[in-house]
Amino acid sequence: MSHANLEKMVREALYAIAPDLEGEPIDPALRYRDQFEFDSMDFLHFVMELHRLTGVEIPEGDYAQVETLAGAVAYLTDRSAPGSPH
Amino acid sequence: MSEFRMPSLGADMDAATLVEWIKRPGDPVQRGDAVAAVETQKGVIEIEAYESGVLDDIRVQVGQRVPVGTVLARIRTDDQAPAAPPQKHVSAAGAVAPSPPIAAGPPAPLPAPVQAATPRITPAARQRAQALGFDAAVVPPGPGGVVGLREVEAAQAASVGYAATPPPPSRPAAPGRKPGLDLDEMRAAIAAAMARSWREIPHYFVSSTLDLTPLLTWLEQENARRSVSARLHYAAPLIKAGALALKAVPVLNGHYGEHGFEPASRVNLGIAVAMRGGGLIAPAILDADTLKLAEVMDRLNDLVARVRGGRLRSSEMTAATATLSNLGEDTADTLQPVIYPPQVAIVGCGRIAERAWAHAGTVSARRTMTVTVGGDHRVSDGRSAAKFLNRLDALLRQPEQL
Numbered sequence: 001m002s003h004a005n006l007e008k009m010v011r012e013a014l015y016a017i018a019p020d021l022e023g024e025p026i027d028p029a030l031r032y033r034d035q036f037e038f039d040s041m042d043f044l045h046f047v048m049e050l051h052r053l054t055g056v057e058i059p060e061g062d063y064a065q066v067e068t069l070a071g072a073v074a075y076l077t078d079r080s081a082p083g084s085p086h
Numbered sequence: 087m088s089e090f091r092m093p094s095l096g097a098d099m100d101a102a103t104l105v106e107w108i109k110r111p112g113d114p115v116q117r118g119d120a121v122a123a124v125e126t127q128k129g130v131i132e133i134e135a136y137e138s139g140v141l142d143d144i145r146v147q148v149g150q151r152v153p154v155g156t157v158l159a160r161i162r163t164d165d166q167a168p169a170a171p172p173q174k175h176v177s178a179a180g181a182v183a184p185s186p187p188i189a190a191g192p193p194a195p196l197p198a199p200v201q202a203a204t205p206r207i208t209p210a211a212r213q214r215a216q217a218l219g220f221d222a223a224v225v226p227p228g229p230g231g232v233v234g235l236r237e238v239e240a241a242q243a244a245s246v247g248y249a250a251t252p253p254p255p256s257r258p259a260a261p262g263r264k265p266g267l268d269l270d271e272m273r274a275a276i277a278a279a280m281a282r283s284w285r286e287i288p289h290y291f292v293s294s295t296l297d298l299t300p301l302l303t304w305l306e307q308e309n310a311r312r313s314v315s316a317r318l319h320y321a322a323p324l325i326k327a328g329a330l331a332l333k334a335v336p337v338l339n340g341h342y343g344e345h346g347f348e349p350a351s352r353v354n355l356g357i358a359v360a361m362r363g364g365g366l367i368a369p370a371i372l373d374a375d376t377l378k379l380a381e382v383m384d385r386l387n388d389l390v391a392r393v394r395g396g397r398l399r400s401s402e403m404t405a406a407t408a409t410l411s412n413l414g415e416d417t418a419d420t421l422q423p424v425i426y427p428p429q430v431a432i433v434g435c436g437r438i439a440e441r442a443w444a445h446a447g448t449v450s451a452r453r454t455m456t457v458t459v460g461g462d463h464r465v466s467d468g469r470s471a472a473k474f475l476n477r478l479d480a481l482l483r484q485p486e487q488l
Contacts, residue, residue, distance in 0.1 A: 019395030020184035020209040020362060024234045036210075036235075037362050039414045041390055044319050048387075060309050060317070 001080050003073060005056075010072045013049040017042060028070035043067070056080065088137050088161045092146075094154045095126055095403040097427045098279040102126045103151040104158065109141045114160060120399060122158060126270065127275035128367050129393075133400040139163035207233040213269055213363050214238045272365040283427050287342075288463040291422050292471035295456045296479050297445075298438060302453050304485040320438070321357075321412055322383040326488045327481035328410050328433055329353040329374035335474045337466040338431035338459070339407045347430060347465045356406030356426065357386065359393045360414075368426060370396050370406035379488050413437055423460045430462040431471075 001009075014032065015022045015039045021036060032046070034037040047058050047066065058066060066072040090100060102124040109121045120132035121141065139161040147160045161376040207222045215222035215238045225241045227233045283289075301323055310315045330352050332339040340349040356368035369392075371377070371385045392398055406426070412435040413421045421434030436456040443452035457478065459471035481488065 017391065017394065018362070020213070023206055023208040023232055024210055025232060025236065031414070037360075039360070041319055041321060041386075041414075042394075044317060045387065045390065048314050048317075057314055060306065 001054075001076075003077065006073045006076045006080070007069070009053050010050065010069055010076070013046055013053055014069075016049050017045040026069045028073075029068055033067065033068045050076075054080065087142075088139065088163055089122060089131075089157045090135065090141075090159045090161050092152055092154050092156045092158055093133060093400050093404065095124075095131055095400055096128070096275070096279065097155060097282060098275040099126055101151055101153045101339065102131075104146050104148055105130060106148060107144060108132065111141055111144055111159075113141050115139060115141050118401075123397060127271040128403070129398070131398050131400055131403055132398035133158075135161060137161055137163055149449065174211075189322045202396035208235070210362060211235050211238045223448060243244040254391055269361075269364055272361070276365060279426060280424050283425050287425050287427065287430075289425065290461050290463050290468055290471070291458055292461070292468045292475065293420065293456055293458040294472075294475040295441070295454050296475075296482060297443060298455050298482060299452045301482045301485045302438070316380065318379060318383050319386070322379055322386060323482065323485050323488050324412065324435065325355055325357065325371060325386065325410060326377065326379055326382050327478055329355045330370075330481055331474050331477040331488075332408050332431075333375045334468050334477050335466075337470050338461060338474055340465075341407070341428060342430050342462060342465060343428055349373065352407065354405040354407045356409035356429070357389060357392055358409060361393070366411075367393055367398070368406060368409050368411070369393065369402035372401070372405060408432065411435065420456045422458050425460050425462055430465045431474075433458045433474075434458045 011026065014026065018036065018038075025035070026032075027035060032043065038046070043063070047063065050066070050072065051057060054076055057078055058075070062075065065075045087233065092104075095102070101466050104122060105125045106123040107121075108123060109115055109119070115121055115135045115138060117138045119135050119136055122133050123130050123132050142162045143160040145160075146152055146156065152158070154476050161320045206227070207225075210257070211225075211234050212222045214235055215225065218238070222233055222238055225233050226236050227237060293394055298320075302320065305318055305320055305323070312318070330353075337347070339353055340347060342348075342396040354370040354372045355374040356370045358366050358368040360366045369389055371382065371389065374382060374385075389398075389402070399467070406429060408429055409423075409432045411421060411423050411432060415437055417437045419436045419439060421436050423434035425432045434457070436458075438453050438455050440451050441454045442449050444453065457475060459474055461468070461471050
């Protein structure tokens with residue numbers, strides 16, 4: 001999947017669990033928690049939604065890698081690259 | 087024939103605006119069905135029927151703001167149907183909600199529909215601007231023609247030329263649009279409920295610091311095995327254990343009304359959920375003590391999703407028999423919570439923090455949480471709260487049995 005598509009999907013996951021943020025610009029390098037008052041429950045819901053959209057299983061140990069928009073896109077790019085288990 | 091009335095959805099509510107008839111006249115309704123939706127200070131809430139029958143004789147139209155207790159419609163019941171007193175719930179809640187109409191103001195006039203024209207304003211930005219006392223429409227848009235949180239905050243920081251405008255009256259919902267939460271109104275609602283609580287309830291506070299290491303270790307092992315969609319957040323075992331401990335200490339679970347304390351037979355645990363931008367709502371997970379951990383998690387997921395972007399139901403807003411407030415990570419160590427009347431106890435959880443922990447003659451690093459019970463001295467004493475905390479501690483040490 002292309003970088004642009006993955007980014008679109010991450011945004012979709014964010015807006016799905018926080019509909020009031022729909023259309024908010026997202027700083028790709030800043031943690032959602034620092035931008036949008038996300039708590040760990042919001043974050044779990046975000047990971048669940050990302051899983052639903054992409055099928056990628058994100059273990060708890062990897063949560064820190066998807067805490068930003070850029071991080072999540074990079075993480076998903078690795079996981080959905082040809083030859084990867086996903 | 088029974089009357090379908092505007093219920094009191096909390097000690098702080100005196101009126102609400104009807105925004106949707108979910109059922110139409112002639113539609114059959116079952117007890118528990120959502121019949122209408124109303125806009126309150128806490129957002130849009132679906133009101134459920136307390137009796138089965140056929141909806142008939144709608145008396146209040148969409149857009150009308152009416153006081154608690156107003157007959158909204160009638161429900162035609164068939165003769166065999168046991169006539170459960172329909173107002174029971176309403177009067178029970180209403181009887182203990184004499185709070186004066188704070189900031190009621192004039193009835194909200196029907197405002198012009200919000201313009202969808204450029205610039206685009208995100209709902210979060212609109213709310214933040216409103217909370218700050220100005221209209222997001224006057225804020226210069228950022229890149230892409232969007233007024234977002236950043237633009238609103240920049241405008242606030244610059245503080246030039248944005249004369250504070252009075253907050254607009256609450257807007258009735260246009261079909262298909264989730265109305266923005268009015269944070270000023272929500273703050274007024276919280277103020278009314280908490281002022282009443284502090285005035286009327288002689289609070290006491292009792293705290294213990296609990297070692298959550300066994301729970302968190304168990305959760306990490308469980309979650310490593312589980313697919314993302316089935317993962318557990320530590321709030322789920324906290325809720326389940328809290329509900330079980332409340333069941334064991336009945337003087338903390340129930341309501342204080344005209345006739346004093348009425349213990350509750352069920353444990354409906356209100357869960358304080360913070361709103362982005364400020365304010366909170368505490369809808370209940372019904373019978374939380376009887377649910378499996380996975381069910382608690384499902385309810386919690388659903389509840390949080392509906393607080394964020396959907397609708398809560400009237401039963402969730404009125405049924406809580408006690409409340410749990412979890413401050414969460416990156417916050418602070420101790421929360422001394424204020425009781426939500428007519429309840430008689432509230433449990434406040436601080437953040438999980440690693441601390442030096444002395445046990446059996448040795449010191450080790452453990453992950454701990456300080457839990458504080460706010461209790462009502464008209465009903466219970468510190469000893470009851472201590473019993474609750476010890477029970478909670480014991481339950482959380484054996485998470486696999488929850």
